[in-house]
Amino acid sequence: MRRGEGEVAEGGPLVVKTGAHTGRSAKDKFTVRDAETENQVWWETNASITPEQFDTLWQDFKAHMDGKDVFVQQLFGGADLDHRLPVRVVNELAWHSLFIRHLLRRPEPAELDGFEAEFTIVNLPSFQADPARHGCRSETVIAVDFARKLVLIGGTSYAGETKKSVFTILNYLLPKKKIMPMHCSVNVGSQDDAAIFFGLSGTGKTTLSADASRTLIGDDEHGWSENGLFNFEGGCYAKMIRLSAEAEPEIHATTKMWGTVLENVVMDPETRRLDLDDDSLAENSRGAYPMHAIPNASATGRCGHPKNLVMLTCDAFGVLPPIAKLTPAQAMYHFLSGYTAKVAGTEKGVTEPTATFSACFGAPFMPRHPADYGALLRELIAEHDVDCWLVNTGWTGGAYGTGHRMPIRATRGLLNAALDGSLNNAAFREDKLFGFMVPIAVPGVDDSILDPRSTWSDPAAYDAQAARLVTMFVENFTKFEDNVAAYVRAAAPKLPAREKTLETAAE
């Protein structure tokens, strides 16, 4: 406040603006390519810089910090005491320091004695990177050096970069110890029945994991070790845009709490009231708060092995059913595909969504080859006999533009039936294209949404859209043809046209 970094809103949250960057700059992220990383990192999805370019960047960062106050936090990434990572986070902005203190795991005072950070993250938003000097592509840079154990972030104020950098580090380190790192939320029921919710940004990890009937473990990043599931973080980072007090009461309440950091949320300077519907600063407005801001959150950040695994997708084409049961092979196929769709921005008249395929539901944070993570997950699913589901939180009744977003209540109803085991007793049909099993009727849920084709006013238009989506899945998966098992490839969706030709050929 005194530094002019933000303002306090009604109830006590700190309201800040990030300027130009209101989301992650995935294309400005670079990994140092050297003897340490050469054979560990999958360079097809991870852009590289040289050790020399990183060195220049680090010298320039130090010069930029000279004479400036910086804020230092010593924190842990990882609630599993055997596998947590001590990190030092150096921030130019005080609000960034508060943000990361909310988001990571805060050591007990006694743990600070002799605290030795293994990795350091330095975040200087006012630093301007130079593509010619630093090997980057713009004034924004996120540079990761696994050998030096140092991450440098410059030229952006979006706070999410820092937490996702810790995630990137753990995604690199943990597979070496046979621990599966996951871009997922986790909650657990009263029978110690944990559930994992994988999903790309905007698919519902944060929204759906905060559920009054279950204990929240975490909303975004977790590990799965021999001890069970554990949160990497100690707080949440929720989307604030058009947040509904009715549909998401636990998250909504955090907007009135002392200390919550509200990023690009609009506030009336006179009344200090928030307008969560105002997207004039950003569509991706955010709230950061510590775990204990959610009433039924776990104090330990740990739970047992999961009983259910849910893959969330926001299908803006309106093709996928609201829930489907997956075989382990289909689960592997969808994990490697990592499908979701993004709706067109705010441009008027643009109604066609775009498909995103991001392996492991988190390619920008995964230094290693997707098959490495896939192999770990496959073993864990088999060992713990986990039920796998695909859930579409996206469009129904038509694609984006004609249909509407799946009501949160309907998604929660279906999820609860899956998680309490009752959905396993429902009658299912096999989906002709995707091969997964779709429930026909679920007690307490409006049956008419279960079959997406029947929600479209024009079934032929649905069929055409579905065929286009299948083709996108198949084309995306060609990159895995050489490095995944035949049984996973066989779990791919199939076009009806081909089926018909085969049938005719057999006749």
Ligand SMILES: Nc1ncnc2c1ncn2[C@@H]1O[C@H](COP(=O)(O)OP(=O)(O)O)[C@@H](O)[C@H]1O
């Ligand atoms: N059926 C639904 N399920 C989950 N989220 C939904 C649904 N319908 C609308 N939403 C909205 O979509 C957004 C989901 O975002 P969020 O939970 O933050 O995703 P993630 O944590 O995976 O990035 C929220 O703004 C939520 O209000």
Ligand SMILES: C=C(OP(=O)(O)O)C(=O)O
């Ligand atoms: C914090 C983020 O995660 P998510 O949108 O998945 O919640 C992000 O992508 O910047």
Ligand SMILES: [Mn+2]
């Ligand atoms: Mn989230």
